[in-house]
Structure formats: structure tokens, C-alpha cells
Amino acid sequence: MKKIGCGTIAFLLVTFAILWSFSFGLNGFCLGDTILSFLGMPAWSNENSGTHYTIFYSLIFLLPAVPLSFKYESDLFAKIAKWISTIFSLVLLVGLIFMVI
Numbered sequence: 001m002k003k004i005g006c007g008t009i010a011f012l013l014v015t016f017a018i019l020w021s022f023s024f025g026l027n028g029f030c031l032g033d034t035i036l037s038f039l040g041m042p043a044w045s046n047e048n049s050g051t052h053y054t055i056f057y058s059l060i061f062l063l064p065a066v067p068l069s070f071k072y073e074s075d076l077f078a079k080i081a082k083w084i085s086t087i088f089s090l091v092l093l094v095g096l097i098f099m100v101i
Contacts, residue, residue, distance in 0.1 A: 007078025010068035014085045017061035021054050032057060051099065055092065062089045 020032040032054030033043040045051040062085050069082035 002074065002076040005072050005075035005078075006068050007072035007075025007081065010065040010072070010075075010085065011077035011081035013061045013065040013068070014081045014088070017058040017065070017085075017088065020061065021052075021058040030054060056096065059089065059092055062092070 020035075021030070023030040023033075030043070036043045036054060036057075041053075043052065043054050045053070065081055065085040066089055069078045069085055072078050073082060
């Protein structure tokens, strides 16, 4: 049986990054948009369109999840966290590079 540890925390970080950056449900609820709106910060570059800033804020949760999931790979849910966090981080970083270019 796998133990709960730092690798499990990586899975929680990945889960929170997904909940933070994507819209869910029929009304399109996005946790990151709601929190940014509450703080008076824009979630989109052009009100409700353009660049969705919350997806880049999710890197705050993903970047620590990558090394945690690699270092503590034997922990519960660490392998799935490793793959999801690595792929999601790479996609976001490549997207950010293309936005800058």
C-alpha cells in the first residue's frame, strides 16, 4: 500500500491548478476567475475574451508539483501527478513562449 506524503501533495496541487484555471458546469464557473474578480484583478485581457490569465496563474501550483511528484514518486497519486503536472506545465510554458514571440 502506498503512503500519503509529499507526492500526494503534488497531486493536490495539480488538482487545485485544474480547478483554478478551467471553467466547470453549465454556468461556466471558474474558481480562478472568481478569486481574481474578488481581488479586483482581471481574469481576461479583454473583459471576457483574449488571454485567460488564470491559466498562467495555475503555474504557481504546477511548478512545485513537478519536482515533488518526481522526488516522491512512490507516494499515493504521485505518478499521475507527475504526468499531469509535467504535461500541463510544458503546454503552458510553450503557450507563454508563443504569446511573447
